[in-house]
Amino acid sequence: MEQRRLFRRSYTKQGAAPGTLAVTDAGHPVSIGMIRFDAEGLEELELDPDAELGDLLQPGKVTWLDVRALGDGAFIERLGERFGLHPLAVADALNVGQRPKIEAYEDFYYIVVRMLELAEDERLRVEQVSLFLGPGWVISVQERPGDCLDGLRARLRKGRKQLRSSNADYLAVQIIDAIVDGYFPVLESYGEWLEEIETRILEQPDQAVLSEVYDVKRDLMTLRRAAWPMRDMLSSFLQEESELLNDASQPYLRDTADHVIQIVDVTETYRELAGSFIDIYLSSISQRTNEVMRVLTVSATIFIPLTFLAGVYGMNFDTSKPGNMPELGWSYAYPVFLGVCVLTAGGLLFLFRRLGWLGGSTKR
């Protein structure tokens, strides 16, 4: 469960001084790409995490440092010193599980967003992406390799004019936008899952479907917990005023904020949908119990009196004594008995039909 992971990470910090660098996911070795561009050209290179960090920035150019995994945190620590990043911000980038937020430091912004992907088991995986936005540079830090930013890189390489000739803040907005757009296919997949669940819940409701509904609900809860603070973060971002931010990026940021609101909207709709599936499931169990009861009641109510009647004529009273079961000695008493049985059963069936108890199983 995502929420458990969330605090276990943070928990490693307990007792430590704030700003302590905790390596949270040492499984992936750190790997760093650098893209440096202006309107004229673009250069792309892979950085060696162990090499000296030279002067990466060039005046008039925008530099994007793309840290694709946390590694043991050492590189990011050096990076932080090189770019003058506040230790708390660096620590937050390493201690994944932060809520999406934007923090204004003296000469840079620290932004946390959450990237979604569907793991192979179709469950939701949430990854923290940290952005540092300074004058002329953007540093992005991901938890694990693999992301949804390849489209953005391709557009940079293709030299789309607007993207190339703009400032670092526009690049940061583009990165956030690409991550937010990555929510839509995830949402769509949950939409399809819900559609499939709806069919099954109407046709064959069992505990397994119900437990899937709860899985979806829980994932949607996680998703909402990722998207909701993104909304707050973006509206804070929109209200920031700084020389790092240009007016020209505002409409794009507003557009991204609109998308997040749409995502929150759809998530809420899906949660309500999942909630209504639970209601339908419960009511269909009640309905089926009712039907089962009706079948039992009809069969028992018809045959119990008849069985009593048959039992009566199976009694061994001495028929030679006066008053004792003269019927047994009558001619054609047996067909009369059978007729009474048929009439009783028929009458009860007619009554049950009028009560609407017989059409139950077909009506479902």
Place this chain on the structure above:
Amino acid sequence: MEQRRLFRRSYTKQGAAPGTLAVTDAGHPVSIGMIRFDAEGLEELELDPDAELGDLLQPGKVTWLDVRALGDGAFIERLGERFGLHPLAVADALNVGQRPKIEAYEDFYYIVVRMLELAEDERLRVEQVSLFLGPGWVISVQERPGDCLDGLRARLRKGRKQLRSSNADYLAVQIIDAIVDGYFPVLESYGEWLEEIETRILEQPDQAVLSEVYDVKRDLMTLRRAAWPMRDMLSSFLQEESELLNDASQPYLRDTADHVIQIVDVTETYRELAGSFIDIYLSSISQRTNEVMRVLTVSATIFIPLTFLAGVYGMNFDTSKPGNMPELGWSYAYPVFLGVCVLTAGGLLFLFRRLGWLGGSTKR
């Protein structure tokens, strides 16, 4: 489901640069009407989407460009260039599924509203209408041909004085008002549906009715999702201050905002109503299970002891041995047995009547 459509559209944008023009509904060829009027006169013409866009505006006149379908987006793109519309606004007009909103750009307003109609299958269809409001012109962009603006066009043609002699912003308010008024017949139809469902749920509650209640609830959810941000949009609109907006339009805008609040109100009422139907349905299933159980219990509790009694006198103990079933040899033992049965049954019936278990099915 509307919400699924909502994000599939937006999803096509993923990976693309913001402002990319995505054709979302190429089924309908673009068709453009133009109405240009002032207090003196009105001219109305059909524009050729492939022709050059000449100088459409005339000083002192209000021009309404009425794009009735998205087509392949090419025309709207050219229109955007011709009128200096921001690419993001044009992209939003093409990527339908935006939330109702108003965005102030430097020299125009971009407004998104949602138009409702009932499709032939009585389900809700939601269509995005985009309005561009500039000095002396209004551009409206719809998803599909067919709308609820014919009344407004007729009033323009008839030369209603107030409408004709007013500015572009008043025309925009009138368009929004007409779209909002189009919500009322839709709401009314859901009101009638709920009325019909109420009758059926009281008389013949089954799963089919319940599933209709959930259909209504889901549609009302969609409707609320359309109306709620309209409210926010209109209250933002009311607070806008710009030379594009005249004080004289304020009361009309306020009136439209009032209507939206009424719509939200009625929608909430209907949702609560639908919720109470679900409760009634569930309680009536419980009630019916209870009744079925009572019938079973009454019939079984009466006949099971009697059947035992009959079984006893059907036993084959050797009556010649002392102490063994002397009753079998008594005179008039059989009528006594029958009497005991009748008394037992009568006593139990009396008890059940006192417990109120017999009146169940008629009381319903």
Place this chain on the structure above:
Amino acid sequence: MEQRRLFRRSYTKQGAAPGTLAVTDAGHPVSIGMIRFDAEGLEELELDPDAELGDLLQPGKVTWLDVRALGDGAFIERLGERFGLHPLAVADALNVGQRPKIEAYEDFYYIVVRMLELAEDERLRVEQVSLFLGPGWVISVQERPGDCLDGLRARLRKGRKQLRSSNADYLAVQIIDAIVDGYFPVLESYGEWLEEIETRILEQPDQAVLSEVYDVKRDLMTLRRAAWPMRDMLSSFLQEESELLNDASQPYLRDTADHVIQIVDVTETYRELAGSFIDIYLSSISQRTNEVMRVLTVSATIFIPLTFLAGVYGMNFDTSKPGNMPELGWSYAYPVFLGVCVLTAGGLLFLFRRLGWLGGSTKR
């Protein structure tokens, strides 16, 4: 249902220009009373709706025009022209179903409040009352004749000093206060209804009571929908600053606002109460199903084994063959059999008593 009426009215406006005067309830002919007073004296007259509207106002006096039914709207239209009322405000007065609100126009206030009354069938009837408050005059417009303002009129006639010597705004506040006070007896009647329902739900819960609870809930919903925006309206009113409003009326307005908050409070309490009745009803059905099941289980579990036993001794195995049912030939086997039956039944009854299943129906 009130909410249906609400939008049907408004719906007639669709397609029409805003400000179109729609006659909504032509059943009652218009009738107009006029009260004109100052500290010295009061004159009261009935106006002829078809006559010319002369100069109704006198300097230094307060004029109250009391339009007691909408009629065909023509009179109110003329009135609007005579007093310079904005067409939208006049239209709202005629298109009943507006939410309570206050709108400040240039030289008058337009106020909508909702008047409650209980119809003969004990259901809630909501009526719109519009107030126009100008310098020295108040116009009140009601949907139907008959209101709760008679007490106020009587106080005016009796010449209560404070009322007579005050300004038009104080009169308007008094009218609103009288209408708000009219909510209390309605609330009280619902309180009594709920008290009666509570008794019945504890003693004889059936579907009829449940459906009454939902009736009450729905009416309370309507009531809340009337009272809630009244609260907002009054708090807006309290914050208005205008030469039409005197400081001396403020405490009285605040007092009225307090009453509305009390009404909303009590309504919420009643709604929670009604909700708890539904819970009690459902739990009592579960409880009763449980009891019915216990009776069935006790009777069946006792007699089914005994019936089996009796069946065994009713078998026709050839007792002359060795090993076959020697019991049948024993002396006193029958009393032993009966004893076994009694012991079994007694043991089971003892077990059921220990499980607490026997005291069920009396414990209820």
Place this chain on the structure above:
Amino acid sequence: MEQRRLFRRSYTKQGAAPGTLAVTDAGHPVSIGMIRFDAEGLEELELDPDAELGDLLQPGKVTWLDVRALGDGAFIERLGERFGLHPLAVADALNVGQRPKIEAYEDFYYIVVRMLELAEDERLRVEQVSLFLGPGWVISVQERPGDCLDGLRARLRKGRKQLRSSNADYLAVQIIDAIVDGYFPVLESYGEWLEEIETRILEQPDQAVLSEVYDVKRDLMTLRRAAWPMRDMLSSFLQEESELLNDASQPYLRDTADHVIQIVDVTETYRELAGSFIDIYLSSISQRTNEVMRVLTVSATIFIPLTFLAGVYGMNFDTSKPGNMPELGWSYAYPVFLGVCVLTAGGLLFLFRRLGWLGGSTKR
């Protein structure tokens, strides 16, 4: 029920002019105590409600007029005239059932708080206490004799320095604080009641417990309705600025506000607790129905086939005809039959044990 009382009181005002003095609880004759003190000394006297109200105030001293019952309202009316209290404030003091509030008049504050006590029947009783705070004087008006202010009076008499040497506003804050502290024992008693209910609901859940839970919930609702507006009132009070209020009283007022927030907090917790008891009750009924059903099913499923078997061998087919029930004539057929019965029953019991149906009643 408290809420019914609430509006019946207010209802007496309907139709009357605002500010009309309504006697609401004439059962207790009015009785007035007066305490006048400064740092040096304190004098305490009982006022005669019918005597002339002389000059009660002395410069440099704080006067507390303590009206312990409403009587017929006449005294309070005279008091209002004597101290120049606004008629609406006096009317609110008499028309009990006001929400806690603070109203700033020109030269005094009018404060309404609610005093709680547990009646002899352990149910909640709410009493309105009105405070008038003027320069150098405080008037408190209670509904009924008997309050929680004795501790405060004792501290005044004992001459606690801080209390004696402070101003009238400090005295008012102390009165409010004492009333708020009176909520805690009431809350504690509900806490104990809930604890007792919890034990019973786990051990012996029946309708009586459930109805007690609803009683507690309703009382807590009343309590919350008393405490919630107290919170708003105190935060308004904290923000008031007036020469009547000294900075030195602020921390004490803040402390009282803290207590009210704690009370609201605990009330909410208790309400959630009561809500969870209802869930537990309902689930335990379901659980018990399930157990009853299991007992029935086990006993019926075991004996019904065996009874059929016994019935078969009780049939009277003519065994002299070929093929007819040769078993009846076999030796040792009866022990074989019994063995089959035991095996069948044992097999079914084994199956039910594996399904976990047998341990039900002990597991509970």
Place this chain on the structure above:
Amino acid sequence: MEQRRLFRRSYTKQGAAPGTLAVTDAGHPVSIGMIRFDAEGLEELELDPDAELGDLLQPGKVTWLDVRALGDGAFIERLGERFGLHPLAVADALNVGQRPKIEAYEDFYYIVVRMLELAEDERLRVEQVSLFLGPGWVISVQERPGDCLDGLRARLRKGRKQLRSSNADYLAVQIIDAIVDGYFPVLESYGEWLEEIETRILEQPDQAVLSEVYDVKRDLMTLRRAAWPMRDMLSSFLQEESELLNDASQPYLRDTADHVIQIVDVTETYRELAGSFIDIYLSSISQRTNEVMRVLTVSATIFIPLTFLAGVYGMNFDTSKPGNMPELGWSYAYPVFLGVCVLTAGGLLFLFRRLGWLGGSTKR
């Protein structure tokens, strides 16, 4: 239950003057540690609670007075006089059960936070920690010995530069941060409990699990009641402006506030999780009742008609009379009867299989 303790403490104050020092937990004798440090060095000593309080402060050094238990309150009272603490703040430190809050007094801040720990019985224990923050000194007051501040003390002793060379406010922030970090292991333990409960609720749902779910829910409620006002407190703290607070501490305070928001977040998630477990439990009881009913219905519906049939052929009609049970005399009637039985049972089983009633228990 924690909430009961909460108000019992406060209740001891009732009737007493505000600021009265109430000893709330006299079980632990007071013990005081003092740490005084600057960038150069650190001295640590144990204070004697009965000794005179000399001049504890040294210019340029930060003094941390660490009161580890309340004792009889006398020491803290003396401390309050020595440091000029407001009596209300001192009283709040002694009357534990305060909500987390920050109060600005003239020359110091009073801060209440709540420290969590898991008691030996795995239930939540909440402890109040009061902080007094003055110029160059911090006083912390705990309820009981034993806390989560040892890590912080160790870091101080080790001479971590940043911590040593900073001001008193940074120390206070560090203490709050350590306490907040102490919430994470508690949350983790509840996460594990919920995981274990989830397994059990799916495999063996019984009342015991349900009651554990409610235990967890209640603890989480307590936890939320501790964390929620911490959030408000920290955001108030962030907005405080005083010479006591340095800008350099702001990022650390913001970091702590972030942690609290995470804690609230996770708590909410756990509460929703616990809520969904209750739903799953209830639905699984319904499901199992349904299964039990199906078994009963299948077995009863199959055997009841057959038993009737066997009963019929057990009747004693006189076969010598015409028309009476000729079947009894037929050859091979018995095998035919058995065949009919097998066919009937088979047909019903086939029907039940088609209704899906037979796979019930395995499908679960």
